[in-house]
Amino acid sequence: MRARRVGPLRWVAGLAAVMLIVAGCGSGATPAAGGGGSAPGGVRTIKIALGATTAASIPLWVGIDKGIFAKHNLDVQMITLSGTKAPPALASGSVQISDSGISDLAGAIVAGSPITIVGTTYPFQFFRMYGKKGMTSPSQLAGKTIAASSAGSASDTAIESAMAASGLQRGKDYQVTFIGDNGARSAALEQGVVDAIIVSPPTAQLVEQKGFPDIADLISDKAPYGYSSFGVLKSWAADNRAELVDFLSAYAEAVDASRTDTQAASAAATKNLNLTDPAVVADVLKVSVAVMPAFPSTDVATVAATTKLSQNPAVVKADPSSLIDNSFVDEAKKKGTAGGS
Structure with missing residues (x-):
């Protein structure tokens, strides 16, 4: 949608x-x-x-x-x-x-x-996408939900880049929900409320320390x-x-x-x-x-x-x-x- x-x-x-x-x-x-x-x-x-x-x-x-x-x-x-x-x-x-x-x-x-x-x-x-433990690729988000900040925000639009190679379409194959700042998104992933989040440093590093897999690194490419x-x-x-x-x-x-x-x-x-x-x-x-x-x-x-x-x-x-x-x-x-x- x-x-x-x-x-x-x-x-x-x-x-x-x-x-x-x-x-x-x-x-x-x-x-x-x-x-x-x-x-x-x-x-x-x-x-x-x-x-x-x-x-x-x-x-x-x-x-x-x-x-x-x-x-x-x-x-x-x-x-x-x-x-x-x-x-x-x-x-x-x-x-x-x-x-x-x-x-x-x-x-x-x-x-x-x-x-x-x-x-x-x-x-x-300046984003990385993290999924639930065990995930290795954005293609595994079929039927799942990704958390961003708010509609039209930087994190929202960055999801398009993170999911580009997955073959999945927003609104059809996966959903995006809006739950606030990096900290709120991190908490949502930890609590199992969402299946993946897109966040910026330092939240990215902290989420990774907790064992959640980095399934799309947009920072390294410097696009x-x-x-x-x-x-x-x-x-x-x-x-x-x-x-x-x-x-x-x-x-x-x-x-x-x-x-x-x-x-x-x-x-x-x-x-x-x-x-x-x-x-x-x-x-x-x-x-x-x-x-x-x-x-x-x-x-x-x-x-x-x-x-x-x-x-x-x-x-x-x-x-x-x-x-x-x-x-x-x-x-x-x-x-x-x-x-x-």
Whole structure:
């Protein structure tokens, strides 16, 4: 069964729910839609909604911990709104950036949200599929159920890649159910609620440690895919261009720091991803910050490779170039703040 397109009225209803969630998660007054707000001394606040709790956020945590954002007079704060809940939070002004998959952001855009993608921080597949113990292949999922985050999310669209060689068709030969963040999917597999899950590091490593078989490794192939991207309201970006460029410059520094300061990156992963095994931490860094671009330009081909996997016909038909704006990253590059590329 193909997911239905989310129309404008449903998108607005979802936005109202997200506003309530963000209001409960944030601290202090909610900023107006025009900007992130300024603290005394000219510090600019940028709130980021994370679409998932994964290793792709390590540079953001390192940037906060090492004072890199603060050096640029930025107070970066993050909350988690899993799956497709993050992009609608932009319209409320409760957050200024949605760190989400291209599929999530594209879904919001085609539903009428005035969002644009200004950077893709992890431009490859960042998922592995795990099945019940004893499974060895996705072809064994005939008549079974796979868990993803939410309809139209990055994990949802990645299932198409994971199942491509199985010969099985979604909705006919297997079903997809939506149960939330990586942790919820892991618990569902452990409890036998579902037959397979698709998850990102570090959940992938933790699930494997518990003896569940990796039946589709999309990470090793590094296939083009917009796993993690920065989305912003076009109006906010236009009104706060210097702030956004400064953020992207600082982000580039944070990526460089995550690569060169292993202690800081390991500490950020340990604290924010609740990891305790040094071997897991090392593997997580190897598949995340080691391959993430400092300046996260978005390639049109990456957008196309992502949107073609969507269950939403409007996303599939969307012109990839209409979804992105690389001018902010290009300006950050010209500033030459970071030493990486």
